[in-house]
Amino acid sequence: MLQKIVIVGGGAGGLELATKLGNNLGKKKLAKIFLVDRSYIHLWKPLLHKFAAGSLYKENHAISYIAHAKNHYFQFYIGEMIGINRIKKTIMLNEVISKIGHVVIPKRELNYDILVIAIGSESNHFTISGVKKYCSFIDNILQAKQLYNRIFNLFLKISTNFNINKEKYNITIVGGGATGVELSAELYNTIEGLHQYGFQGLKKDTLDITLIEMGPRILPALPEKISNKVYVSLKKIGIKVINNTTIVKCNESGLFTKNGEYIKSELIVWSAGIKTQKFKTECFDLETNHIHQLLVKDTLQTTLDEKIFAIGDCASCLLKNGIYVPPRAQAAHQMATCTYLNILSLIKDRSLKSYIYKDHGSLISLSKFKTIGNLIENITNNSILIEGVVARLAYLLVYRMHQISLHGTIKTGVIMLSTNINRIVQPKFKLY
Ligand SMILES: Cc1cc2nc3c(=O)[nH]c(=O)nc-3n(C[C@H](O)[C@H](O)[C@H](O)COP(=O)(O)OP(=O)(O)OC[C@H]3O[C@@H](n4cnc5c(N)ncnc54)[C@H](O)[C@@H]3O)c2cc1C
Structure with a gap:
């Protein structure tokens, strides 16, 4: 058998x-x-x-x-x-x-x-009151799609209302790990992009993006040097980063912190920890x-x-x-x-081998703005800080390696080519 x-x-x-x-x-x-x-x-x-x-x-x-x-x-x-x-x-x-x-x-x-x-x-909501009900998550494609619909509708609302009321909107991302950090930068990229597609009211003075981290620094699992560099870059992009802040409750219009503050927010994305x-x-x-x-x-x-x-x-x-x-x-x-x-x-009834985890380093992509990370050198285990084009290529390579292990090198090459052609003919952003 x-x-x-x-x-x-x-x-x-x-x-x-x-x-x-x-x-x-x-x-x-x-x-x-x-x-x-x-x-x-x-x-x-x-x-x-x-x-x-x-x-x-x-x-x-x-x-x-x-x-x-x-x-x-x-x-x-x-x-x-x-x-x-x-x-x-x-x-x-x-x-x-x-x-x-x-x-x-x-x-x-x-x-x-x-x-x-x-x-x-999946994201861990730690049974914090209101998180499951009022926050968005990005654990699977369905949630990512639902989040995009909410973001797109919010952007549309801000853009068309901009002449009537000068209200400032806010999107809050809870969790300063790689997912939260990368999403915040990616949203800024979309804001700038949609502005060019006619979403005129959508700009830095009509929308804040706030990233909240419970610990003293974002990217706690990565070396401090990378965390500091990413922090500076996020600030430069225009993202509000708030460290040392614990969320204790969420409702339909915002978040309550442990210090008794209330952060008003049209949309909350929860990406703090996993289970x-x-x-x-x-x-x-x-x-x-x-x-x-x-x-x-x-x-x-x-x-x-x-x-x-x-x-x-x-x-x-x-x-x-x-x-x-x-x-x-x-x-x-x-x-x-x-x-x-x-x-x-x-x-084959042979003895099994032990799994050895090899950390090759971590890369953080701040969308078109910057890529920062470290590579762990194989022999000495030294961590080498990389940024710019080298980091960008290394980041892209991680996905390509996954594609190669699924499709082989030739088919991955064909997929890359067809994706690049699609990028020429498709709008840069999903506009529906
Ligand atoms: C937004 C985001 C960005 C990330 N960026 C990075 C990064 O830059 N670098 C990095 O190293 N890691 C990153 N990660 C983490 C990385 O995605 C995960 O560590 C990795 O995908 C885990 O792989 P996995 O095979 O364990 O599970 P997954 O890739 O999550 O796959 C799990 C699969 O199981 C299926 N499934 C779940 N439950 C059931 C069930 N009960 N029955 C049947 N099927 C089920 C799901 O549909 C899914 O297909 C990121 C994660 C997120 C959410």
């Missing part, structure tokens, strides 16, 4: 893994590979803030799971995993509902011999941490079941130096490679 390998979640880690396993075991008919995702399309998550700001078109970057599966010898199943039965070796999938509310596929089970959980993470989705305890009995990430051993197998792996943001992997692997695309990519090799070893 062929082994059945099921991967749940076709994101930065899961889709790369399904592609590798499909191209090897699937193609040679040595195992059956299945990918399950609750969406029909893959979009590289680090691009979501650009879709939300209207500076990238989803259509130019989306990958159809059904088509990709056909080209890479695996099968795609649409559905949201809602639980695991480790005794029966099955996963439970929720019913698939159509846009008009009809049940397309009822709840069902899918059996596995080896399971890989790669379901990523993994929580499953009902009766349908899920794997060990998790306080943010519901699955605890894994150094081989990336879950602590209670060696036939179940967890990779990417949903995995809590403690390194030998006592540090946890950060929730980043580069970690998801490396974990996919390690799990690929470990699944081959598991099938």
Whole structure:
């Protein structure tokens, strides 16, 4: 009997893994590979803030799971995993509902011999009052689309009202991590761009963009030097950065801080920290941490079941130096490679290798304004600060590497070419 390998979640880690396993075991008919995702399309998550700001078109970057599966010898199943039965070796999938509310596929089970959980993470609202109800999030393409609609409508309102009332509007982004920082700069890029498309009232004196960080500095996970440089650049662009500020409540028109201040805001984006989705305890009995990430051993197998792996943001992997692997695309990519090799070893009854996280550095793109980051030198582990064109190229390369691991070099080249042609014929911003 062929082994059945099921991967749940076709994101930065899961889709790369399904592609590798499909191209090897699937193609040679040595195992059956299945990918399950609750969406029909893959979009590289680090691009979501650009879709939300209207500076990238989803259509130019989306990958159809059904088509990709056909080209890479695996099968795609649409559905949201809602639980695991480790005794029966099955996963439970929720019913698939159509846009008009009809049940397309009822709840069902899918059996596995080896399971890989790669379901990523979502924003953590820390049960702060009003956050879930009044804030926007950018955890998936649907949310990015909804946020863009809200932003576009706000920009339209400001632009057409500018002669009548001189009111100043405000967009607040909570969370000074990479997502919040990059989104704030991207929004400024859109504001400047839309101004050229006739949104005359949309300018610095009609709209503030405020970035709020709880800690003493933005980008707390990055070296202080980068954080300081980014802070200066954001200020120069015109973004208000407020550090040392904790949000305790949100309502429909603003945020309350721990110090008793009220920040009025037409739109609030919440990007402060992550958590993994929580499953009902009766349908899920794997060990998790306080943010519901699955605890894994150094081989990336879950602590209670060696036939179940967890990779990417949903995995809590403690390194030998006592540090946890950060929730980043580069970690998801490396974990996919390690799990690929470990699944081959598991099938052949060989010993599994330990996952070693290699930090290649971090890059922060402030849209067209600046790119800043550091590269970690391979041998000495020294951190080298980069900015300007070099940093911009390195930033673009990270996405290209993801595309190459999915499509190979030639197809990635063709995709780049067609995206560049589209950029010539399409407006620079989404205008609807
Ligand atoms: C706006 C933004 C910018 C970012 N920028 C960077 C960056 O510059 N550099 C960097 O390294 N990292 C960045 N990150 C983080 C990076 O995107 C993640 O670390 C990475 O995508 C994690 O990969 P993953 O495979 O674990 O999960 P994801 O890429 O999130 O994929 C998870 C997949 O699982 C599916 N899924 C979820 N739940 C279920 C379920 N129950 N059943 C079925 N399918 C499910 C989802 O639909 C999705 O396809 C950014 C994140 C965001 C939000």
